[in-house]
Each structure stands twice: as structure tokens, then as C-alpha cells.
Amino acid sequence: xxxxxxxxxxxxxxxxxxxxxxxxxxxxxxxxxxxxxxxxxxxxxxxxxxxxxxxxxxxxxxxxxxxxxxxxxxxxxxxxxxxxxxxxxxxxxxxxxxxxxxxxxxxxxxxxxxxxxxxxxxxxxxxxxxxxxxxxxxxxxxxxxxxxxxxxxxxxxxxxxxxxxxxxxxxxxxxxxxxxxxxxxxxxxxxxxxxxxxxxxxxxxxxxxxxxxxxxxxxxxxxxxxxxxxxxxxxxxxxxxxxxxxxxxxxxxxxxxxxxxxxxxxxxxxxxxxxxxxxxxxxxxxxxxxxxxxxxxxx
Amino acid sequence: xxxxxxxxxxxxxxxxxxxxxxxxxxxxxxxxxxxxxxxxxxxxxxxxxxxxxxxxxxxxxxxxxxxxxxxxxxxxxxxxxxxxxxxxxxxxxxxxxxxxxxxxxxxxxxxxxxxxxxxxxxxxxxxxxxxxxxxxxxxxxxxxxxxxxxxxxxxxxxxxxxxxxxxxxxxxxxxxxxxxxxxxxxxxxxxxxxxxxxxxxxxxxxxxxxxxxxxxxxxxxxxxxxxxxxxxxxxxxxxxxxxxxxxxxxxxxxxxxxxxxxxxxxxxxxxxxxxxxxxxxxxxxxxxxxxxxxxxxxx
Numbered sequence: 365x366x367x368x369x370x371x372x373x374x375x376x377x378x379x380x381x382x383x384x385x386x387x388x389x390x391x392x393x394x395x396x397x398x399x400x401x402x403x404x405x406x407x408x409x410x411x412x413x414x415x416x417x418x419x420x421x422x423x424x425x426x427x428x429x430x431x432x433x434x435x436x437x438x439x440x441x442x443x444x445x446x447x448x449x450x451x452x453x454x455x456x457x458x459x460x461x462x463x464x465x466x467x468x469x470x471x472x473x474x475x476x477x478x479x480x481x482x483x484x485x486x487x488x489x490x491x492x493x494x495x496x497x498x499x500x501x502x503x504x505x506x507x508x509x510x511x512x513x514x515x516x517x518x519x520x521x522x523x524x525x526x527x528x529x530x531x532x533x534x535x536x537x538x539x540x541x542x543x544x545x546x547x548x549x550x551x552x553x554x555x556x557x558x559x560x561x562x563x564x565x566x567x568x569x570x571x572x573x574x575x576x577x578x579x580x581x582x583x584x585x586x587x588x589x590x591x592x593x594x595x596x597x598x599x600x601x602x603x604x605x606x607x608x609x610x611x612x613x614x615x616x617x618x619x620x621x622x623x624x625x626x627x628x629x630x631x632x633x634x635x636x637x638x639x640x641x642x643x644x645x646x647x648x649x650x651x652x653x654x655x656x657x658x659x660x661x662x663x
Numbered sequence: 664x665x666x667x668x669x670x671x672x673x674x675x676x677x678x679x680x681x682x683x684x685x686x687x688x689x690x691x692x693x694x695x696x697x698x699x700x701x702x703x704x705x706x707x708x709x710x711x712x713x714x715x716x717x718x719x720x721x722x723x724x725x726x727x728x729x730x731x732x733x734x735x736x737x738x739x740x741x742x743x744x745x746x747x748x749x750x751x752x753x754x755x756x757x758x759x760x761x762x763x764x765x766x767x768x769x770x771x772x773x774x775x776x777x778x779x780x781x782x783x784x785x786x787x788x789x790x791x792x793x794x795x796x797x798x799x800x801x802x803x804x805x806x807x808x809x810x811x812x813x814x815x816x817x818x819x820x821x822x823x824x825x826x827x828x829x830x831x832x833x834x835x836x837x838x839x840x841x842x843x844x845x846x847x848x849x850x851x852x853x854x855x856x857x858x859x860x861x862x863x864x865x866x867x868x869x870x871x872x873x874x875x876x877x878x879x880x881x882x883x884x885x886x887x888x889x890x891x892x893x894x895x896x897x898x899x900x901x902x903x904x905x906x907x908x909x910x911x912x913x914x915x916x917x918x919x920x921x922x923x924x925x926x927x928x929x930x931x932x933x934x935x936x937x938x939x940x941x942x943x944x945x946x947x948x949x950x951x952x953x954x955x956x957x958x959x960x961x962x
Contacts (some may be wrong), residue, residue: 437823451844545750548885570882579959583880585849620962624694660878662961663919 365608366405366430368502370470370495371485371598373410373434376467377445377459379635380452382591383519387418388638391442392485392508395595398642401427402441402650407476409433413441413464423643431616433473437464452593453567466477472498481609483601484528486510491518496527504614506530506605514541526558526592529614532601534565536630548574560620560644563604563626573623577616582623583659585631592637599642603629603650612655624661628653664908665704665729667801668695669769669785669794670897672709672733676758677936679751681890687937688719690741691784691807694894697941698781698901699927700726701949702910706775706792707920708732712740712763722942732772736763751892752866755945771797780908782900783827787808788819795826803913805904807830807896813840825857828913831900833864847873860923862903864896872922876915881922884930884956891936895929898941902928902949923960927952 371393377386391431393410403427425431442465445458459655470491477498482505484492492507505528509612513521514537521541531554535547544550551562551574551597562574568590570583604626609661611618628650670692692709693852699705704727713735725958726728741764761819769790791806794797798804804827813836816869822931824830830853834846843849849925850861850873852962861873869882903925910917927949934940 441913546887548887569865570880572882572885579885581869581882581885581960583871583882586871586878588845588848612922616960624962658962661880663916663957 365374365481366407366479367400367481367483367605367609368407368409368472368476368479368499369393369400369483369485370409370472370491371396371483371487372442372465373412374444374465375416376594376638377443378592378594379447379513380637381448381450381615382589385637387443390595390638391445392487392598394421394424395598395633396485396602397424398639399430399599400606400609401429402426402628402629403415403603403606404649405430406480407433407479408474409470409472409474411435411437411464411468413437414438416441420449423529428522431477433476437467439464446594447576448489448593450557452590455593455653470495480504480607482506483605484508484524485598485601489513489517489614491522493520493527495524503612504529504599504605506532506607507651508532509537510539511537522557525554525658529559530561532561532563532565532597532604533599534567538562538564547572547577558613563623565600567593567596571600571623573619573626575616575619580620580623582627583621585627585653586660587635589633590634594637595639596634599633600626600630603627612654624654624657628657632641664704664780664910665778666699666777666780666782666908667706667708667771667778667798668692668699668782668784669708669771669790670695670739670786671764672711672715673741673743673806675893675937676742677891677893678746680747680749681807681888682704682936682962684936686742689743689893689937690937691786691897692896693720694932694938695782695784696723696728697877697938698898698932699905699908700901701725701928701946702902702905704729706732706778707859708769708771708775710734710736710767712736712738715740721755729775729856732775734770736766738763743906745788745893749852751889754799759830762882769794779803780904781805782898783807783823784900785812788812788816788823791823792819792826795823802911803828803904803907805831805900807815807900808836809838810836813961821856824853828858829860830858830884831864831903833860833866835855837863841870846871849879859913861939862922865898866892870899870922870926872918874918875904879919879922881919881926882960884952885959886930886934889933892933892937894938895933898927898932898938899925902926923953923956924949927956
């Protein structure tokens with residue numbers, strides 16, 4: 365039931381109305397791994413520079429995350445800086461230094477190739493295709509992406525979408541990819557390319573699971589204060605895949621429950637900067653929040 | 664179980680990406696009545712000018728809506744014109760001619776004063792207080808309002824809020840009224856004034872029911888195409904109050920179900936201009952959609 369994730373590892377400088385952190389660990393692979401590790405063993409593939417402090421990922425090793433796929437390259441770690449608006453609905457990228465991430469060419473370690481669950485975090489779709497070529501017969505492959513690849517690598521991205529079972533996008537991204545403003549029509553365009561399910565993330569408005577058979581709506585867990593939205597999407601994906609890896613099936617009920625787990629894990633993540641909250645909590649905290657949440661969304 | 668509604672009756676000129684209608688019947692009292700009449704007898708109080716064509720409300724009389732509270736004044740009917748943005752999330756008011764509505768001073772006909780359910784649609788809070796003074800002992804009073812009164816009639820509006828049991832607002836309005844960006848903290852500010860429940864309408868993102876004991880989230884019913892959002896809030900309120908009038912209790916389950924009915928009735932309303940769709944459908948259509956919808960929002 366192990367999960368392979370291939371994505372970025374970054375040192376983020378983030379400003380929100382609640383404060384600021386400098387060179388704080390982040391990136392899609394780290395957020396995803398911190399989230400998914402509550403549910404299943406994780407195999408992480410990524411690249412860092414010689415300046416990376418491995419002390420910050422020690423807690424991941426204690427939580428069944430295998431780091432042999434984490435390669436150290438000469439140079440500096442990927443750095444990103446951003447500032448969120450007062451209501452947290454907009455963020456401005458202040459700088460992006462790809463550094464060692466610029467030439468990231470993911471080599472999947474031999475033991476990782478039999479991972480049953482695969483999360484293609486937000487990287488160049490050409491690289492996502494290379495990852496798919498290296499894995500054997502996963503039970504489930506899930507794709508995330510971003511606007512940058514939608515406009516710049518459309519052909520490759522379409523090819524990845526044809527080859528995965530679940531696509532996770534936010535509302536802006538699916539509108540941009542399809543050119544369709546209506547989310548349900550947009551999702552059906554994606555389903556027509558092959559995937560079994562599309563999950564549309566809507567930030568503070570939750571997420572929708574869309575399959576050929578129908579929809580499932582999940583609101584965002586209500587929080588009195590969001591400190592830092594960075595990593596919400598990747599921690600959502602970690603909870604989502606993590607739960608499915610535990611269920612070992614793709615039945616409708618499991619998928620719906622996975623969306624709920626995703627929303628709850630993401631809700632913890634945004635309660636503090638970086639993945640601090642995901643370090644503090646344990647699986648019982650997540651299960652308690654899921655139970656409490658279910659009471660808010662069912663008759 | 665009859666429902667009293669006091670609100671506006673208008674002739675709307677509306678442009679949306681789907682087309683345009685001129686002098687089409689609308690206004691909060693009409694939208695609400697068209698929606699609530701599927702559930703319970705409605706007593707409508709409003710004012711029109713001598714130019715109003717009563718033919719357009721004939722269908723309401725066939726549906727247990729009493730129109731003796733509809734007064735005809737010398738002059739023209741209230742007219743409003745607006746244009747929606749391409750994605751329907753914004754609308755621009757092009758003109759507002761209050762006409763006879765400017766001096767609206769609702770007199771509640773004697774038989775209406777014992778209405779068990781009262782909807783104070785979006786009118787001057789001073790008039791809403793006058794309505795409350797005229798009704799006897801309703802089982803449930805529900806308030807709607809808008810930004811115009813929040814900024815211009817704050818003291819009176821606060822007084823109405825203290826006197827009703829349920830406040831229905833959209834996300835912008837509650838943020839403006841409370842000065843609080845976080846919706847849950849904002850809702851608790853309102854609850855502290857006295858109401859038992861706050862319903863926050865979030866347009867395409869559904870609605871949230873907030874009581875002291877907890878939250879209930881209801882997404883919007885997924886539509887492939889929205890033709891005209893005008894009246895969505897009032898038809899939501901009609902489905903919401905209508906269901907509660909049928910339940911004859913304010914238990915948590917009834918309130919949650921009422922939110923679901925509200926969302927479903929509103930979803931029909933926005934499928935065409937004016938309240939055309941609410942004329943076409945029957946109660947069985949609503950119940951079918953509610954059943955289908957419940958499958959999308961529960962595990």
C-alpha cells in the first residue's frame with residue numbers, strides 16, 4: 365500500500381496577515397508526504413541543494429516516509445517567495461529561484477517502482493510522463509498541475525491526463541485548461557480524456573468529486589483563522605490518496621470519504637506556517653476532526 | 664401554517680450572457696411567493712403602480728398565494744435594471760426607479776396578522792420593524808437585507824436582527840455588517856444579538872446554516888447553465904421557510920433539510936429569466952431534485 369510522490373522540495377518565504385516565515389521547508393513533495401504519512405508508507409522523490417537542512421525532515425522518517433529518493437545536488441535548494449492578500453484569497457509570487465530544481469530529472473529508485481499508489485505532484489508534465497514510464501502497475505495514479513504547465517506544456521499535460529485515473533485541479537486551473545467557465549462541463553471534458561475521477565479544489569469553498577456517475581460535494585472544514593494557505597492542495601492530496609491507500613479500493617464511498625479526509629488534513633495544514641501543524645498532530649486528531657466534520661455535512 | 668412576506672414587487676430589465684428581458688416581473692416578494700407557494704399558503708404584502716399587469720401573477724393565486732395585501736398606488740411600478748458579468752459572479756445596477764415603492768408603508772391586512780411564519784424580505788429595516796409590530800405571535804420570523812441598509816440604516820437593522828429568529832445574508836453582507844472577514848466569527852457576532860440561526864448564502868458555493876450548536880454546509884445544486892441569478896436569494900428563502908412551515912418545528916434536522924430545499928428551489932429559479940421556471944415546475948419536480956441532491960452531499 366505504499367505511495368510514491370514525485371514533486372518539489374522548497375524553502376519558502378511566505379508573508380500572510382498572520383506573520384512571515386523565511387526559508388521555511390515546503391514544496392509539493394514535502395507537504396504531500398507529511399500528510400500522506402498518517403495513512404501509509406510514502407516513497408518520496410525530489411531534489412535539494414547542499415544547503416538543505418535534513419533536520420527538518422527527520423520527523424518524516426519517523427513516520428514511514430522513505431527518503432532514499434531524495435537526491436542532493438550541487439547548488440542551492442529551490443526557493444519560492446510569496447505574499448497573501450488580507451483575505452487570503454490571492455497570492456503574489458515575489459520570487460522564484462529554481463536552483464537545483466531547474467534540472468530535476470526524477471529517477472525512481474528500483475524499490476519504489478512497485479509503489480501501488482502514485483502522486484504526480486505539480487512538476488513539468490514531461491517529467492510526470494517519465495515517472496509513469498518508470499512505475500510498474502500502480503493501482504492508482506493521481507495528477508496535480510498548475511497554470512504554468514497548462515499554458516506552457518499543454519500537449520504533454522493532456523498526455524498525462526490520458527494516462528492517470530484521478531486529476532486534482534483547482535477551479536481556476538480546470539477553467540483555464542478547458543476554456544469552460546462551468547465547472548461541471550469542464551470536468552466532463554477532462555473525464556472524456558480518460559480519467560475515472562476529477563477532484564476540483566475550491567479553497568475555502570471545499571472540493572467536488574466528479575465521476576461519470578455523479579458528483580460529491582465536500583465543503584472546507586470551518587476554521588476561525590487560516591494562518592498560511594501554502595500547501596493546502598498538496599496536503600489535501602496526501603489525505604485523499606492516503607485514505608484510498610488504506611481502503612485499497614476505488615468504490616464511490618471510499619472516494620467520497622477520501623475527499624473528506626483530504627479536506628480535514630488540509631484544514632490542519634493551514635492552521636500554521638509551513639507543515640508545522642502536520643508535525644504536531646497525530647492520526648487520532650485527524651479522525652476526530654473527520655467525525656466532527658461529517659456531522660456538519662450530513663442530515 | 665401560512666407565511667407572510669413583505670417585500671418589493673418590481674419590473675426588472677436584466678441582461679445576462681444568455682439574453683435580456685425588459686420589464687419582466689420580479690422583486691423579493693414575488694420571487695419568495697412563487698417559491699414558498701409550493702409548500703404553504705402565502706400572504707403577500709407589496710405595492711405596485713397602475714401600470715402593473717396582474718396577469719403575470721395569476722398563477723400565484725392558483726397556488727394558494729393571497730394577494731389582498733398587494734396594493735395598487737397611483738404612479739408606476741418599481742423598476743430595476745442590471746447587467747451580469749460573463750461568469751455571473753458580478754452584477755452592475757444600471758438603473759433604479761423606486762416609483763411607488765419609494766413611499767411603501769406596509770399595512771398588514773387583519774387576517775394576515777396571525778400568519779405563523781413571517782419573511783421580512785429586503786426592504787428598509789424601519790419598515791421591517793413596523794411589520795413586526797403588526798404581527799401577533801408568529802412561530803418563526805426570518806430576515807433578509809442588503810448592503811444598502813447595512814450602511815444606511817444600521818441601528819434599525821440591528822434592532823430587527825434582535826427581534827427575529829433567523830437571519831439570511833450573503834457572504835459579502837455579513838462581512839460588511841460585522842466588519843469580520845471570517846464567516847464563522849461573523850456569524851457568531853450575529854448570533855450574539857439574539858437570532859437562533861444565521862444562514863449565509865454563498866451563491867455558486869451554496870449556503871451554510873450556523874447555530875450555536877454547530878454548522879451545516881449545503882453546496883449549490885450543480886447546474887450546467889445558469890441563465891439568470893436574479894431572485895436566487897428570495898427563492899432560496901421561499902424554499903427554506905416553506906419547508907419549515909410544513910415541518911412545524913425548528914429542530915436541527917428540519918432546519919438542515921430546509922436549507923437543502925432552499926438550494927434546490929433556487930436552482931430551478933436561476934435556470935431561466937424572471938420566475939419562469941417556478942411557474943413551469945411542480946412540487947414533485949422539487950422533491951425529485953432534493954432526493955437526487957441528497958445523494959451528492961452524503962456519504
